[in-house]
Amino acid sequence: MYYPAPIERLIENLSKLPGIGRKTATRLAFYLLNTKESYVSELSNSLIDIKEKIKLCSTCFNITDVDPCPICRDEKRNSATVCVVEESSHMMVIESANPGYYRYHILHGVINPIEGIGPDEVRIKELRDRVQREGIREIIIATNPNIEGNTTAHYIAETLQDLDLKITRIASGIPIGGDIVYIDPLTIKSSLDNRRNL
Ligand SMILES: [Zn+2]
Incomplete structure (x- = not known):
């Protein structure tokens, strides 16, 4: 069954959102139809705002x-160390574990030859420029431990080995509270390779 065209259009647009099928989209569309007009205009303005007002930081490329x-304005942060992450959402996770400590560099992706994403598609050149410009002493590469x-x-x-710079990689191994019995062999191997003194 088809609803009036404006409702159909809304259902169609809502169902393009991740995790939203036609059934949920229909429920949301009817909720919006019956709710206060002030909420609907606030919602539509906030949608427009994220496209108009959100940009990338010219230093770290955070949203x-x-x-x-x-974060780049915060002078209390360690200015010599930059934590390199794939996405802004990864930065938020590290930030919540170490509030106010690191500076970051967001790559906006990873090199993936199968999908045609080369080094120029992620912000590695910008990282190099920044290391030289800001006199950074260490970068911690916190990309995911996958291929x-x-x-x-x-x-x-x-790429950065010619610079006077310490380059470290986050450790990968057994999660805190985990059980060795359930850990895959690659992770066990990594945790043995990355063992440290007690
Ligand atoms: Zn920034």
């Missing part, structure tokens, strides 16, 4: 509404 972003993340980490290490 921001002011440039430089609040693409490891490839990207190695590429960055190679």
Whole structure:
């Protein structure tokens, strides 16, 4: 069954959102139809705002509404160390574990030859420029410990090896609270290779 054209259009647009099928989209569309007009205009304005006001920080490429972003403006952070991450959402996770400590560099992706994403598609050149410009002493590469993340980490290490810079990679191993019995062999191997003194 088809609803009036404006409702159909809304259902169609809502069902393009991840995790939303036609059934949920229909329920949301009718909720919006019956709710207060003030909420609907606030919702539609906030949707337009994220496209108009959110940009990338010209220093770290974090998503921001002011440039430089609040993290780059924060003078209390360690200015010699930059944590390199794949996406802004990964930065948020590291930030919540170490509030106010690191500076970041967001690559916006990883090298993935199968999908045609080369080093120029992620912000590695910008990282190099920044290391030289800001006199950064250490970069911590916190890309995911999968093939693409490891490839990207190695590429960055190679590209920056001529600079006077300490390059480190986050450790991968058994999660805190985990049980060795349930850990895959590759992770066990990595945790043995990355063992440290007690
Ligand atoms: Zn920034």
